[in-house]
Amino acid sequence: MSERAVCTTCPHACKLAEGELGRCRSRMGHGGSVVALGYGRITSIALDPIEKKPLARFMPGTTVLSLGSYGCNMDCPFCQNASIAQVGEHDVRWRTVTPTEVVDQAKSLRSHRCAGIAYTYNEPLVNWEFLRDTAKLAHEANFVNVLVSNGMATARVLDEVAPLIDAANIDLKCFTDEGYRSLGGNLTAAKRTIERLAFEPGCHLEITTLVVPGLSDDEASIDAMARWIASLNPAIPYHLTRFFPQNRMLNTEPTSIPLLHRLAEVAHVHLDDVMLGNV
Numbered sequence: 001m002s003e004r005a006v007c008t009t010c011p012h013a014c015k016l017a018e019g020e021l022g023r024c025r026s027r028m029g030h031g032g033s034v035v036a037l038g039y040g041r042i043t044s045i046a047l048d049p050i051e052k053k054p055l056a057r058f059m060p061g062t063t064v065l066s067l068g069s070y071g072c073n074m075d076c077p078f079c080q081n082a083s084i085a086q087v088g089e090h091d092v093r094w095r096t097v098t099p100t101e102v103v104d105q106a107k108s109l110r111s112h113r114c115a116g117i118a119y120t121y122n123e124p125l126v127n128w129e130f131l132r133d134t135a136k137l138a139h140e141a142n143f144v145n146v147l148v149s150n151g152m153a154t155a156r157v158l159d160e161v162a163p164l165i166d167a168a169n170i171d172l173k174c175f176t177d178e179g180y181r182s183l184g185g186n187l188t189a190a191k192r193t194i195e196r197l198a199f200e201p202g203c204h205l206e207i208t209t210l211v212v213p214g215l216s217d218d219e220a221s222i223d224a225m226a227r228w229i230a231s232l233n234p235a236i237p238y239h240l241t242r243f244f245p246q247n248r249m250l251n252t253e254p255t256s257i258p259l260l261h262r263l264a265e266v267a268h269v270h271l272d273d274v275m276l277g278n279v
Contacts, residue, residue: 064114075184146169
């Protein structure tokens with residue numbers, strides 16, 4: 001039996017036999033190593049207002065060319081993009097594009113206030129090589145690079161991509177190891193990514209928590225998250241976003257608006273800039 005290759009993209013460290021997919025469904029064992037099967041495979045592409053990422057305090061009034069592939073290294077039951085994030089190559093339509101083609105499309109949209117490229121929709125860091133290659137070309141063309149991610153990446157991946165990111169919004173799902181494990185994630189990894197981007201020269205950082213019933217909707221959790229974010233920088237913009245029934249949580253009630261306002265007050269004790277989303 002051939003030796004399994006270890007994926008070094010995220011904390012799962014999947015050990016993959018020839019032709020075997022990682023948990024993200026986007027990386028595969030091949031020839032004794034791990035390849036980015038999803039490289040350049042795009043399922044979604046759109047011109048979005050930058051505020052939709054959400055980025056409230058970075059280049060307001062501009063747009064970004066947003067693109068996503070398939071696959072994710074977490075398995076959130078409330079995933080808002082499950083149709084692409086929780087599937088593999090045979091479950092969704094995709095087409096292959098090159099980094100040059102992406103940047104050329106962004107160039108064609110300059111008249112639409114296009115300021116750059118956003119790597120979003122699914123988890124972009126599972127195909128970090130495509131992000132890296134595209135982001136380098138984007139900078140050469142005077143575009144910014146925007147990352148929207150769950151932060152589940154290794155230090156090696158962050159070393160490759162963090163210097164190329166001009167703005168990021170990282171999802172902080174909850175603030176317990178148990179909670180992250182229930183989502184197929186790793187809190188330590190998410191915090192490490194946030195810390196890295198918070199201190200990365202030239203990178204603007206915002207953080208989002210989806211207020212999910214039973215996971216991240218209690219005052220103690222939000223207080224702990226806000227206190228930790230403030231320990232990095234109390235000026236980091238923090239988004240508390242209303243949950244609506246999605247994916248495997250269709251029978252769960254939306255987050256109540258009064259609760260959101262109460263949690264925002266809790267977070268604002270520690271943070272200067274707290275915003276509500278989906279209200």
